[in-house]
Amino acid sequence: MxxxxxxxxxxxxxxxxxxxxxxxxxxxxxxxxxxxxxxxxxxxxxxxxxxxxxxxxxxxxxxxxxxxxxxxxxxxxxxxxxxxxxxxxxxxxxxxxxxxxxxxxxxxxxxxxxxxxxxxxxxxxxxxxxxxxxxxxxxxxxxxxSSSSPQGDDGSPLKFAFDGDAVLFSDESEQIYKSRGLEAFTENEKSSAKQPMTGGPFKAFLSALHGLQTEFGPTESPIRTALVTARSAPAHERVIRTLRAWNIRIDESLFLGGLEKGEFLKAYGADVFFDDQKLHCDSAGQHVATGHVPHGVANN
CATH class of the missing domain: 3.40.50.1000 (HAD superfamily/HAD-like)
Structure with a gap:
């Protein structure tokens, strides 16, 4: 810097x-x-x-x-x-x-x-x-x-939402899912639950946001963050332990188990959502501003 x-x-x-x-x-x-x-x-x-x-x-x-x-x-x-x-x-x-x-x-x-x-x-x-x-x-x-429902500045906190694999985290686990299927992915996440994941392209940005958040009281921060992931239990544990190992706080975490993300992002009130998969971006873009992150196995 x-x-x-x-x-x-x-x-x-x-x-x-x-x-x-x-x-x-x-x-x-x-x-x-x-x-x-x-x-x-x-x-x-x-x-x-x-x-x-x-x-x-x-x-x-x-x-x-x-x-x-x-x-x-x-x-x-x-x-x-x-x-x-x-x-x-x-x-x-x-x-x-x-x-x-x-x-x-x-x-x-x-x-x-x-x-x-x-x-x-x-x-x-x-x-x-x-x-x-x-x-x-x-x-x-x-x-x-382009978003179908552009947001305005209504004085509310700035809300960022992130996908997990290939955005906050590396795409190593997603590579297993793509090549060997859901069962192999789930087994890998269970056996690696206590092993923190490698950071993805947005880890440093999330860390910088977290540093800015810490300058405000817990209920006073003008920034909120959310993880919105297709993962579900038992693959959630590795996510939680990874963020804990990074010493980064996420305000909200949604483990959707494959459900479409758009309605949940609307309910959260995201100002912008970042995802590596174009399909999820198209769904999210009907409700909130969305950034496609062309990174990882889904974009090869």
Whole structure:
């Protein structure tokens, strides 16, 4: 982590995840880069509508108002725009009062290479290839999908929800399930119950969230976390012991035994849910903002 950020939670987000750029992206696809650039310049004083991650970013930045001293949350903008075409994005950031001051405009190139340089804990984008590249470089990342039920910032706590295998944990157990079936998976988890699992791509991000949560009282934290997994008993024990070994607290744990996750995520009130399997993401996206994590055996 760059020393200038100290112990901050650092989130990087693409311009298309923060704002709705569907119209201008369509211009780019239909008419090319020059037409896109002119489209953005002509409309640089027109405020962009919020995108999928906008409410989450509002809640993240609001956490800084709850703590004294230096801000503890930093949100960065990473964009394929040039600084010239990105002026509309920054004008919109200013309009909404978002305290985002750092950005990398990569002029058409993939901006993921700046994720590590900034020391980011999480990268959110609508570009699946950028997300894969970030994951391959050891940074938690997800492709934000369009949600049928976008959330608003209603002043409630920021609620993250995570799948387990291949997201918080490695996909070693899932590999057994995929290759040898449920019975072999269950037997492996029973025999390995006291052996903590290896961390997955989102372990470091969860740990950073936990560190931020500890700065508040148990009932005062503006962040809540939930594990929402297809596992059920007896495969639950290894999960519990793994989190205990990591010294990380999860506020809520749902062991669904294969049930669809969407309704449970809606009941929890998730601001964003992360899962490695596209099928689960499609179901969840009907209810909450969802990030697909293209990692592990399910994405090979």
């Amino acid at each position: 760059p020393s200038g950020f100290g112990n901050k939670l650092v989130i990087a987000i693409s311009s298309r995840a923060l704002f709705n750029l569907d119209d201008s992206h369509q211009v780019y696809q239909d008419e090319g880069l020059a037409a896109y650039a002119q489209y953005q310049i002509d409309r640089e004083d027109e405020v962009l509508k919020p995108g999928e991650a906008f409410p989450m970013v509002q809640k993240l930045l609001r956490i800084n108002d709850r703590l004294e001293g230096e801000p503890r949350v930093e949100v960065l903008l990473l964009s394929r725009n040039s600084a010239d075409t990105g002026l509309r994005v920054f004008n919109s950031i200013e309009h909404y009062g978002l305290k985002i001051t750092r950005a990398a405009f990569s002029g058409g190139e993939s901006p993921y290479r700046y994720v590590s340089a900034f020391g980011c804990h999480l990268f959110l984008s609508t570009d699946a290839e950028d997300v894969r590249s970030a994951l391959e470089n050891g940074v938690a990342a997800a492709t934000l999908m």
